Amino acid sequence: MPSKPRTAKRSSQISELIEERIAIGVYQPGRRLDEAELAESFAVSRTPVREALIQLSSAGLVEIRPRRGAIVAEIGTRQLCEMFEVMAELEAMCGRLAARRITEAEQKALQAAHQACENARDANNPDSYYRLNEQFHYLIYAASHSNFLNEQTLILHRRLKPYRRLQLRMRDRINSSFDEHAGIVEAILAQQGELTADRMRAHVVIQGQRFADLLASSPMLGNKS
Numbered sequence: 001m002p003s004k005p006r007t008a009k010r011s012s013q014i015s016e017l018i019e020e021r022i023a024i025g026v027y028q029p030g031r032r033l034d035e036a037e038l039a040e041s042f043a044v045s046r047t048p049v050r051e052a053l054i055q056l057s058s059a060g061l062v063e064i065r066p067r068r069g070a071i072v073a074e075i076g077t078r079q080l081c082e083m084f085e086v087m088a089e090l091e092a093m094c095g096r097l098a099a100r101r102i103t104e105a106e107q108k109a110l111q112a113a114h115q116a117c118e119n120a121r122d123a124n125n126p127d128s129y130y131r132l133n134e135q136f137h138y139l140i141y142a143a144s145h146s147n148f149l150n151e152q153t154l155i156l157h158r159r160l161k162p163y164r165r166l167q168l169r170m171r172d173r174i175n176s177s178f179d180e181h182a183g184i185v186e187a188i189l190a191q192q193g194e195l196t197a198d199r200m201r202a203h204v205v206i207q208g209q210r211f212a213d214l215l216a217s218s219p220m221l222g223n224k225s
Helices: 004-023 035-042 046-058 077-101 104-122 126-143 147-167 173-189 193-217
Strands: 062-065 069-072
Touching (some): 004 147, 046 062, 077 126, 077 147, 104 126, 104 173, 126 173, 173 193
16 A cells, blocks of 8 residues: 555646646546546546545635536636736735845745756756746745735645646746746845836736747637636
8 A cells, every 4th residue: 555655746746737637728627527537547546636636626726516526627718817917916026025025044045946947947847947936936925924925825826837837838938937037036135126026027927928828829728718
């Protein structure tokens, strides 16, 4: 019988795979996600699949309904674009406060996270870059030293997670993302709150635009508003 840590790791991997399939339209909104079918597809038992679906439910990507099981949540293109707009403002607020409140230890952690992103970029590893990019953003949220803002930003970040991950696969997006990070780090270390906010906002807005481009160019994705 697999240990709990191993099962937890596998459920997280399955969660990421299902997230991506939702993002690219393989699993359309309203589709029922059958545990047995998913377990067979991923060659695992139903336990990690069930845990993955619970994770996705908490992120708002899946709805678990009585007698129907797990259903892909309906998030239209227009709503996604609006969510990216709100995300941009939340991250701008985090950046503005972080520039004023970040501690020396947090500065070092942010610089280390930025370096790790550079290493992943140079290795041309988009999945690794995404995970490190996520940590980079989390550090900025935490450095705002506003618990409420941090919590609300994390909630929306989780909703947009598969879509933010997917847009990194567009041509040259990782290089652009890293350059944008460099400008954000520079502004935070210089304690320039408004400049940080502007750069954070632009960084997230461009993610939404890249995702919109992806929607327009992919025949697998609908244009549901």
